[in-house]
Amino acid sequence: xxxxxxxxxxxxxxxxxxxxxxxxxxxxxxxxxxxxxxxxxxxxxxxxxxxxxxxxxxxxxxxxxxxxxxxxxxxxxxxxxxxxxxxxxxxxxxxxxxxxxxxxxxxxxxxxxxxxxxxxxxxxxxxxxxxxxxxxxxxxxxxxxxxxxxx
Amino acid sequence: xxxxxxxxxxxxxxxxxxxxxxxxxxxxxxxxxxxxxxxxxxxxxxxxxxxxxxxxxxxxxxxxxxxxxxxxxxxxxxxxxxxxxxxxxxxxxxxxxxxxxxxxxxxxxxxxxxxxxxxxxxxxxxxxxxxxxxxxxxxxxxxxxxxxxxxxxxxxxxxxxxxxxxxxxxxxxxxxxxxxxxxxxxxxxxxxxxxxxxxxxxxxxxxxxxxxxxxxxxxxxxxxxxxxxxxxxxxxxxxxxxxxxxxxxxxxxxxxxxxxxxxxxxxxxxxxxxxxxxxxxxxxxxxxxxxxxxxxxxxxxxxxxxxxxxxxxxxxxxxxxxxxxxxxxxxxxxxxxxxxxxxxxxxxxxxxxxxxxxxxxxxxxxxxxxxxxxxxxxxxxxxxxxxxxxxxxxxxxxxxxxxxxxxxxxxxxxxxxxxxxxxxxxxxxxxxxxxxxxxxxxxxxxxxxxxxxxxxxxxxxxxxxxxxxxxxxxxxxxxxx
Numbered sequence: 001x002x003x004x005x006x007x008x009x010x011x012x013x014x015x016x017x018x019x020x021x022x023x024x025x026x027x028x029x030x031x032x033x034x035x036x037x038x039x040x041x042x043x044x045x046x047x048x049x050x051x052x053x054x055x056x057x058x059x060x061x062x063x064x065x066x067x068x069x070x071x072x073x074x075x076x077x078x079x080x081x082x083x084x085x086x087x088x089x090x091x092x093x094x095x096x097x098x099x100x101x102x103x104x105x106x107x108x109x110x111x112x113x114x115x116x117x118x119x120x121x122x123x124x125x126x127x128x129x130x131x132x133x134x135x136x137x138x139x140x141x142x143x144x145x146x147x148x149x150x151x
Numbered sequence: 152x153x154x155x156x157x158x159x160x161x162x163x164x165x166x167x168x169x170x171x172x173x174x175x176x177x178x179x180x181x182x183x184x185x186x187x188x189x190x191x192x193x194x195x196x197x198x199x200x201x202x203x204x205x206x207x208x209x210x211x212x213x214x215x216x217x218x219x220x221x222x223x224x225x226x227x228x229x230x231x232x233x234x235x236x237x238x239x240x241x242x243x244x245x246x247x248x249x250x251x252x253x254x255x256x257x258x259x260x261x262x263x264x265x266x267x268x269x270x271x272x273x274x275x276x277x278x279x280x281x282x283x284x285x286x287x288x289x290x291x292x293x294x295x296x297x298x299x300x301x302x303x304x305x306x307x308x309x310x311x312x313x314x315x316x317x318x319x320x321x322x323x324x325x326x327x328x329x330x331x332x333x334x335x336x337x338x339x340x341x342x343x344x345x346x347x348x349x350x351x352x353x354x355x356x357x358x359x360x361x362x363x364x365x366x367x368x369x370x371x372x373x374x375x376x377x378x379x380x381x382x383x384x385x386x387x388x389x390x391x392x393x394x395x396x397x398x399x400x401x402x403x404x405x406x407x408x409x410x411x412x413x414x415x416x417x418x419x420x421x422x423x424x425x426x427x428x429x430x431x432x433x434x435x436x437x438x439x440x441x442x443x444x445x446x447x448x449x450x451x452x453x454x455x456x457x458x459x460x461x462x463x464x465x466x467x468x469x470x471x472x473x474x475x476x477x478x479x480x481x482x483x484x485x486x487x488x489x490x491x492x493x494x495x496x497x498x499x500x501x502x503x504x505x506x507x508x509x510x511x512x513x514x515x516x517x518x519x520x521x522x523x524x525x526x527x528x529x530x531x532x533x534x535x536x537x538x539x540x541x542x543x544x545x546x547x548x549x550x551x552x553x554x555x556x557x558x559x560x561x562x563x564x565x566x567x568x569x570x571x572x573x574x575x576x577x578x579x580x581x582x583x584x585x586x587x588x589x590x591x592x593x594x595x596x597x598x599x600x601x602x603x604x605x606x607x608x609x610x611x612x613x614x615x616x617x618x619x620x621x622x623x624x625x626x627x628x629x630x631x632x
Binding site for chain 2 (some may be wrong): 079080088089090091092093094095096097098099123124125126127128131
């Protein structure tokens with residue numbers, strides 16, 4: 001039985017990068033509000049509110065990213081694919097290999113930069129959502145695809 | 152008669168033109184209502200040619216062209232359909248993928264000898280042929296169904312038909328019992344009682360009664376689709392027939408049945424009756440009548456009959472309700488706490504009318520008291536209802552307080568398994584196991600709620616999940632379903 005593996009270090013890096021992008025977007029929107037609000041209305045927002053908001057969101061998101069990253073576990077052996085994830089609600093998906101109908105890998109622009117992919121495994125099951133491993137490093141994903149292709 | 156390898160393209164029944172005109176009835180109605188007028192004079196046009204005539208010509212013309220441009224044919228591999236006036240489309244369905252073939256004959260259709268044939272297949276869009284002559288509909292169904300028995304393909308029509316083994320029926324007098332024991336009716340009566348109390352206190356009268364009538368009407372409409380319900384086995388297929396105004400006949404190969412569900416809404420349970428349902432791969436829910444009859448194996452039978460029916464349909468079942476193991480007793484705490492949290496919210500809401508009516512806070516107090524007692528009683532009832540059992544061939548799970556549900560799944564039909572632990576479950580050391588099959592359950596049926604073993608101890612849950620997955624991994628299914 002294969003050992004449960006976590007996601008690679010790149011998966012944590014990409015999560016942090018996403019937090020960075022999110023903070024930048026909030027900062028831009030906040031700056032726009034600070035600059036534009038007094039021009040068009042009688043209201044104004046002090047700069048420190050935006051800075052505090054961005055900082056608080058950044059700290060919480062970074063913490064959450066690392067906690068969420070830590071929860072991911074997966075393994076693929078001769079019989080099944082097992083994926084564990086979730087912080088508040090923990091979910092374990094068990095997929096017998098002979099039930100896998102197809103495997104999809106998705107790569108976004110940011111993921112390409114970090115060399116990670118999202119691997120989604122589909123069964124003919126109609127209720128539960130498809131099982132996905134997010135931000136798995138590309139080498140592992142390729143190995144999973146090749147391994148499943150042999151079944 | 153044998154099936155030729157490739158048949159000619161065939162048109163639908165000419166009555167289809169009327170249906171196409173019917174589909175454009177809004178244009179005719181609009182023409183009559185708005186009474187379009189124009190000042191277009193041309194010597195080329197006959198006198199009295201007006202906008203209404205033009206609309207009529209366009210509608211009739213469109214219907215006829217649409218009829219002429221729609222055709223289907225059977226090849227030895229596929230069922231092909233081409234259609235469309237402006238946008239041409241053609242569809243090809245591999246015959247070995249056909250899951251169910253349903254023939255519906257509306258009341259008028261019965262007089263005119265035409266039927267609608269709906270063919271659904273795994274992974275592709277359904278094909279609906281409306282209308283074809285009833286005789287041809289029957290022939291199509293036989294040919295498409297015969298595909299599953301390659302040995303007698305083509306010869307099947309010459310051979311004597313396999314004997315019918317009846318499963319269940321619903322005589323007219325029991326239809327009434329079915330309707331009054333429906334869960335929706337219970338909800339309707341509940342609404343009526345709550346509405347009556349509210350009417351006494353606040354003076355609103357209409358709204359709850361309207362809701363109650365709507366719910367009662369819904370149960371009535373649902374029952375109409377089940378008039379003269381009959382289900383039977385023929386060869387290795389299950390067939391179901393029902394309906395008053397439009398009679399519907401459905402059949403599905405037994406091998407495609409993914410799970411059997413039993414539902415016992417409160418009143419039905421009290422009179423000792425239950426409903427038995429099934430989930431097959433791919434059920435399309437095109438119209439209401441489909442949703443009602445498809446998936447029902449027996450609308451109303453005595454409690455316990457499910458086992459005989461399940462055995463007839465999916466082979467011998469060794470597990471019974473006496474084999475069910477209880478969930479973890481911690482589920483009592485989880486359910487009660489959930490109920491009490493709900494009570495807190497409702498009590499909060501009750502404070503508002505309390506202030507408004509100046510009732511001196513007795514209203515929230517009463518709500519809180521009722522809520523807490525109800526939560527505790529509900530938790531106990533739920534604990535008694537929950538149960539799970541597994542042997543080498545089947546998984547049996549039970550749940551539901553008001554609507555008691557039971558599901559039997561042949562283990563080899565399991566597609567994947569998930570284990571879920573919410574925050575509170577983790578604290579109590581319990582988990583829920585959900586099993587997924589390729590079966591599509593009818594909304595509102597017992598199987599639609601999911602096949603779940605709720606609040607097992609963490610060890611039991613993991614053991615059950617591992618056992619299910621290992622069993623599924625050992626059996627390969629053709630096409631994976």
